[in-house]
Amino acid sequence: MKEKLLSILKQYWGYESFRESQYEIISSVLSGRDTLALMPTGGGKSITYQLPTLASEGLCVVITPLIALMKDQVDRLRQRGISAVAIHSGLSRRKIDIALDNCVYGDVKFLYVAPERLNSDIFRLRARRMNISLIAVDEAHCISQWGYDFRPAYLHIKTLREMHPDTPVLALTASATERVAEDIMENLDFAEPHTIRSSFARPNLSYVVRKVEDKEEQLMRVIDSVAGSGIVYVRKRETAESLCEFLKEQGVSASFYHGGLPNEERSIRQDEWVSGKVRIMVATNAFGMGIDKADVRFVVHYTMSDSMESYYQEAGRAGRDGERSYAMLMVAPNDYKILSQRVEGNFPPIEQVKSIYEKICAYLMIAIGDGAGNSYIFNIQDFCRRERLFPATVLGAIDLLDRNEYISYIEVADNPARMIFRVGRDDLYRYQMSANVERVVRTMLRMYNGLFTEFRAIDEEVVAAACEMSREQVHQVLRELWRSQIIRYVPANSSPMIYMQEERLPVESLYISPKSYGYRKEQMIGRLRSMVEYAENRDICRSVIISKHFGDSGATECGCCDICLAKKRKQSREAVEKLEQDVECQIVEALKDGELTLRQIARAVAASPESVTDALYRLVESGKIAIKKPDIFYTIPTGGRKG
Numbered sequence: 001m002k003e004k005l006l007s008i009l010k011q012y013w014g015y016e017s018f019r020e021s022q023y024e025i026i027s028s029v030l031s032g033r034d035t036l037a038l039m040p041t042g043g044g045k046s047i048t049y050q051l052p053t054l055a056s057e058g059l060c061v062v063i064t065p066l067i068a069l070m071k072d073q074v075d076r077l078r079q080r081g082i083s084a085v086a087i088h089s090g091l092s093r094r095k096i097d098i099a100l101d102n103c104v105y106g107d108v109k110f111l112y113v114a115p116e117r118l119n120s121d122i123f124r125l126r127a128r129r130m131n132i133s134l135i136a137v138d139e140a141h142c143i144s145q146w147g148y149d150f151r152p153a154y155l156h157i158k159t160l161r162e163m164h165p166d167t168p169v170l171a172l173t174a175s176a177t178e179r180v181a182e183d184i185m186e187n188l189d190f191a192e193p194h195t196i197r198s199s200f201a202r203p204n205l206s207y208v209v210r211k212v213e214d215k216e217e218q219l220m221r222v223i224d225s226v227a228g229s230g231i232v233y234v235r236k237r238e239t240a241e242s243l244c245e246f247l248k249e250q251g252v253s254a255s256f257y258h259g260g261l262p263n264e265e266r267s268i269r270q271d272e273w274v275s276g277k278v279r280i281m282v283a284t285n286a287f288g289m290g291i292d293k294a295d296v297r298f299v300v301h302y303t304m305s306d307s308m309e310s311y312y313q314e315a316g317r318a319g320r321d322g323e324r325s326y327a328m329l330m331v332a333p334n335d336y337k338i339l340s341q342r343v344e345g346n347f348p349p350i351e352q353v354k355s356i357y358e359k360i361c362a363y364l365m366i367a368i369g370d371g372a373g374n375s376y377i378f379n380i381q382d383f384c385r386r387e388r389l390f391p392a393t394v395l396g397a398i399d400l401l402d403r404n405e406y407i408s409y410i411e412v413a414d415n416p417a418r419m420i421f422r423v424g425r426d427d428l429y430r431y432q433m434s435a436n437v438e439r440v441v442r443t444m445l446r447m448y449n450g451l452f453t454e455f456r457a458i459d460e461e462v463v464a465a466a467c468e469m470s471r472e473q474v475h476q477v478l479r480e481l482w483r484s485q486i487i488r489y490v491p492a493n494s495s496p497m498i499y500m501q502e503e504r505l506p507v508e509s510l511y512i513s514p515k516s517y518g519y520r521k522e523q524m525i526g527r528l529r530s531m532v533e534y535a536e537n538r539d540i541c542r543s544v545i546i547s548k549h550f551g552d553s554g555a556t557e558c559g560c561c562d563i564c565l566a567k568k569r570k571q572s573r574e575a576v577e578k579l580e581q582d583v584e585c586q587i588v589e590a591l592k593d594g595e596l597t598l599r600q601i602a603r604a605v606a607a608s609p610e611s612v613t614d615a616l617y618r619l620v621e622s623g624k625i626a627i628k629k630p631d632i633f634y635t636i637p638t639g640g641r642k643g
Contacts, residue, residue: 049136058133140171144183175309207542228297294321307527345392
């Protein structure tokens with residue numbers, strides 16, 4: 001079997017051997033065991049589910065929350081001649097239908113799907129008929145309430161397991177503590193606990209913490225002293241833009257990246273950085289997942305991460321080619337105060353959370369009892385200006401509402417056009433339509449079910465082709481119907497969206513458990529405390545701290561972080577001082593019997609001539625010995641004076 005697997009590895013990826021733990025994980029999956037694989041960022045996670053799938057009959061369902069990563073993985077598999085599809089919010093219902101049918105009847109080997117899709121009727125009906133050989137759960141820590149990025153939609157994975165009880169599950173994460181690991185296995189209904197843990201040590205990555213007054217000056221030192229490309233992580237979009245402008249003024253090739261940029265613009269900026277056209281990317285944490293750039297020489301955290309988990313993932317994007325690289329965390333005097341403010345911003349009072357829910361629904365014009373399953377374009381900046389709220393407070397409230405499964409916020413997604421008829425079928429046909437309008441209406445009614453009862457995603461290009469019209473003509477027809485209040489219409493866009501997980505409720509019916517609220521807040525405080533302890537540490541190897549955080553009790557010192565290097569310098573100084581003292585003692589001992597020339601001293605002392613000469617000068621300077629003539633030394637008696 002190993003020879004067969006190595007042959008597939010060579011054929012599709014060009015590798016001659018497996019990385020640490022890869023073969024063990026693959027063998028476990030092929031034996032039918034549910035497996036939790038804890039692997040560091042850049043450790044080759046995708047091969048652990050892609051290779052066993054290629055060695056087996058059937059397809060692999062890969063559950064991941066990252067649309068960009070889905071697209072990237074599907075493109076890479078197709079380039080290797082492997083059939084793969086992805087299901088996400090950027091596809092019309094027709095395209096989803098076709099993709100799922102291909103998974104049932106075609107030769108698709110990999111189906112990438114967002115967790116939110118698992119509970120939809122269209123997916124469940126097809127999934128029952130699929131020949132699924134493996135269920136791979138990427139970013140598996142998202143299923144744990146103890147994790148730093150819990151997402152309730154991940155709990156729907158159990159539904160897929162119930163449909164295919166004999167199919168093994170491979171859960172993958174680069175950031176799970178012992179408690180999170182146990183929760184992952186329980187929530188995924190593992191037949192028995194089974195964890196394979198890779199080392200979290202990165203021998204080529206030097207972790208550094210710098211306490212600074214002027215972060216801009218320190219950043220320029222890093223950029224000037226370390227050759228190659230880098231990432232600078234900041235927390236706020238405004239900081240990303242202003243810091244990028246500062247770097248450009250200093251003559252540095254830089255760009256910025258955050259979730260507020262249009263999707264196409266983000267892709268262009270990312271490609272420019274990956275190709276080397278831009279050296280430095282200043283970004284929020286929206287940047288990095290699925291990025292395939294091995295020669296990143298440094299990652300600088302300009303502002304502190306929310307947790308050790310996110311810090312490790314982001315810092316780990318440096319040095320994936322195995323060459324010496326650096327991960328620096330900058331800490332300014334007021335950073336800890338900012339961290340405490342971050343907690344309060346993420347956890348506004350429950351009454352304020354309810355108030356924000358009500359204001360969001362009013363802003364989006366969603367009536368009580370309406371909105372379930374619908375998505376709405378949401379301009380958070382405009383909303384905050386109108387309501388005089390801080391964006392961090394609104395995002396904190398939305399996060400709590402998401403965790404209680406009321407609404408979700410999709411920061412930027414490729415959203416298809418959506419529509420629903422506001423009039424009944426009979427009223428529709430009484431409307432006086434032009435030829436183009438009638439053609440579009442009849443085509444949509446033929447192609448899409450449920451247009452009178454719910455918002456449906458429509459593919460304007462497909463409708464245009466069926467009508468023998470241009471996409472722009474179809475778009476104009478839909479806008480005309482919208483202006484005439486015949487339909488409610490949301491054009492295709494890549495804007496932030498609010499997704500209503502259920503109908504709008506009266507604010508008095510909204511329930512957020514105070515116990516759950518307090519528990520989540522304490523969790524965040526604990527994660528931030530771990531980051532503070534990491535930053536304040538001056539004694540323990542930083543790699544050891546990180547490894548132990550993830551349960552690797554056998555971690556050894558890296559020898560290259562700032563703590564290890566400081567120890568080495570101290571040990572080196574101590575060794576030199578000990579050697580110097582030893583030479584001085586030998587000289588003093590030799591001079592006890594009387595005066596000696598420099599040559600006689602050199603013969604009597606076991607050290608190099610240079611060390612002897614330096615020691616003589618130190619002894620004369622300290623008054624322990626004296627020079628009688630240019631070449632004769634003697635010991636000054638206790639209480640005597642320097643000669």
